[in-house]
Amino acid sequence: MRQPAIIANWKMYKTLTEAEEFLQRFPEELGHVSGIEMIICAPFVALASLSRQMEGTSLILGAQNMHWEKDGPFTGEISPLMLREVGVRYVILGHSERRMHFSEDDEIVNKKIKSAFTFGLSPILCVGESLEQRERGQTDAVLAQQVRKALDGLHPREEEMWGRLVVAYEPVWAIGTGKPAGGADAEQAAEVIRLALQEQLGQELPTKIRVIYGGSVNEANITEFSSRPAIDGALIGGSSLKEQSFARMIQAVYHERRG
Ligand code: PGA
Numbered sequence: 485m486r487q488p489a490i491i492a493n494w495k496m497y498k499t500l501t502e503a504e505e506f507l508q509r510f511p512e513e514l515g516h517v518s519g520i521e522m523i524i525c526a527p528f529v530a531l532a533s534l535s536r537q538m539e540g541t542s543l544i545l546g547a548q549n550m551h552w553e554k555d556g557p558f559t560g561e562i563s564p565l566m567l568r569e570v571g572v573r574y575v576i577l578g579h580s581e582r583r584m585h586f587s588e589d590d591e592i593v594n595k596k597i598k599s600a601f602t603f604g605l606s607p608i609l610c611v612g613e614s615l616e617q618r619e620r621g622q623t624d625a626v627l628a629q630q631v632r633k634a635l636d637g638l639h640p641r642e643e644e645m646w647g648r649l650v651v652a653y654e655p656v657w658a659i660g661t662g663k664p665a666g667g668a669d670a671e672q673a674a675e676v677i678r679l680a681l682q683e684q685l686g687q688e689l690p691t692k693i694r695v696i697y698g699g700s701v702n703e704a705n706i707t708e709f710s711s712r713p714a715i716d717g718a719l720i721g722g723s724s725l726k727e728q729s730f731a732r733m734i735q736a737v738y739h740e741r742r743g
Contacts, residue, residue, distance in 0.1 A: 486691075486692065486693075486694050486716045487519065487520065487521055487694075487716075488519075488520050488521070488694075488696075488710060488716050488717040488737055488741065489520075489521040489523060489650055489694055489696055489716060489717035490520055490521070490522055490523070490710075490717050490718055490720070490733060490734050490737055491521075491523040491524075491525060491546065491574070491576075491608060491650070491652075491696070491698075491717065491718065491719045491720065491724075492523065492524045492525060492720055492724030492725075492730055493525050493548060493576060493579070493698070493719055493720065493721045493724065494524070494525060494526050494527060494548075494721075494724065494725060495548065495581070495721055496527065497527075497725055498526065498527060498530065498725070499530075500529055500530050500533060503526050503527070503530035503533070503534055504530070504533060504534070504537065506725075506727050507534060507537045507538070507543075507727075508537075509727045509728075510543075510727045510730070510731060511727075511731050514731050514734055514735065515541035515542060515543055516541060516542055517542060517734060517738055518542060519738070519741060519742075520717075520734060520737055520738055520741070521544055521717075522542065522543050522544060522734055523543075523544045523545070523546045523573075523574050523608075524538075524543060524544070524545060524546060524724075525546035525547060525548045525574065525575075525576050525608075526545070526546070526547075526548075527548070528547065528548075528562055531545060531547060531567070531570045531571070531572055532570040532571075535570050535571030535572070538571075544573050544574065545570075545571050545572050545573060545574070546572060546573065546574035546575060546576065546608065547562070547567050547572045547574070547575045547576070548575070548576045548579070549562070549575070549576065549577070549579075549582060550562055550563065550564050550567055550575050550577075550596060550599070550600070550605075551563050551564075551596075551599075552564075552592075552595040552596045552598070552599035553599070554599075554603065564599050564600060564602075564603035564605055565603060567603075567605060568603055568604060568605065572605065573605065573606055574605065574606045574607075574608055574650070575596075575600055575605050575606070575607060575608065576608045576610060576652075576719075577593055577596045577597055577600065577607050577608065577609055577610070577634075578590075578593035578596070578597075578609055578610045578611065578630070578634060579610045579654070580610060580612055580654060580656045580659060581659075584656075590629075590630060590633035590634060591633070593609070593633070593634045594633060594634050594635070594636050594637070597609060597634050597635065597638070598637065598638060601638070601645055601648075606648035606649065606650065607648075607649055607650070608650045608651075608652055608719065609631075609634050609635075609649065609650070609651045609652065610652045610654045610698070610719070611626075611627055611630035611631055611634070611651065611652070611653060611654070611677065612626075612627070612630075612652075612653060612654040612655045612656050612658075612659075612699070613626040613627065613655055613656065614656045614657065615656065615657035618655065618657065623655075623673065623676075624673075624676045627653070627673060627676050627677055627680065628676060628677075628679070628680040628683075631651065631677055631680040631681060631684070632680060632683070632684060635681075635684050635685075638684075643689065643692070646685065646689045646690075646692055646693055647692045647693070649693050649694075650693070650694045650695075650696060650716075650717075651677050651681070651693060651694070651695045651696070652695075652696050652697070652698045652719040653670060653673045653674055653677055653695060653696070653697050653698070654697075654698040654699050654719060655673070655699050657699075658698075658699025658700050659698070659699045659700070659721065660700070660721060660722060661699075661700055662700050663700055664699055664700040664701060664705055664709075665697070665699060667708040667709055667711075667712060670697040670709055670712070670715060671709075671712040671713075671714045671715055673697075674695040674697065674712075674714040674715050675714050677695050678690050678693070678695055678714065681693055694716035694717060695714065695715065695716055696715060696716050696717040696718055696719055697709040697715050697717075697718055697719070698718060698719030698720065698721070700722075701718045701719070701720045701723060701733070702720075702722075702723040702729070702733075703723065703729055703732045703733055703736065706718055706720075706733045706736055706737060707736050707737065707740050710736075710737045710740060710741075711740055717737070718733070718737075720733065
């Protein structure tokens with residue numbers, strides 16, 4: 485059984501103080517939930533402090549981006565080693581906002597995925613089609629291509645390594661728009677992603693990889709996605725910014741999984 489992952493993507497929101505307040509207000513009992521991975525991907529400057537605050541809880545720390553080199557003359561960049569040292573375990577890579585606003589292409593995403601594995605970080609790979617691609621009927625091809633290119637050159641050697649990968653299906657048109665994909669469409673996309681993983685890695689390993697959905701997920705619709713066998717959780721932007729709302733989404737998935 486794959487463990488569901490509920491992931492907060494705070495994007496460029498929350499100062500250090502606001503990030504710390506979120507965790508102070510986050511319901512104590514939920515900080516110890518088991519059976520769900522609760523991951524908070526915070527801005528870089530909050531990571532070290534949140535890592536200390538998360539000690540002794542089951543919350544997991546994530547970053548939203550990184551450079552692929554371990555160090556070097558890359559002004560303004562953050563390396564995988566720096567993330568590891570402050571206690572980061574997951575890193576979002578290839579988010580459509582980075583592809584769109586910072587010209588990240590599949591080749592860069594591929595370098596970052598390789599680097600994350602090398603330095604012991606778990607990548608959260610984001611893939612998804614634009615509205616135009618969807619309207620042209622290219623969704624499946626776009627997803628398969630993004631998966632293939634992101635994982636190019638990686639081999640199914642280490643089973644443990646692949647168990648750490650999360651792939652987020654994030655249709656670009658659903659992000660931040662309040663218009664999520666339909667549950668059935670998201671499930672179908674998740675199946676296409678898993679097939680693409682199988683083409684690359686063989687039949688067995690992709691059964692361990694979590695494929696989640698992201699794009700306008702909120703308290704009212706999260707179980708529409710998480711209840712589907714092909715979808716192993718959610719990547720949540722706007723609705724993860726309030727601790728009560730994030731907590732209620734975790735509770736909803738927890739109760740649903742316990743039946
Ligand atoms: P949203 O963002 O939940 O605000 O739509 C999701 C994401 O970008 O990961």
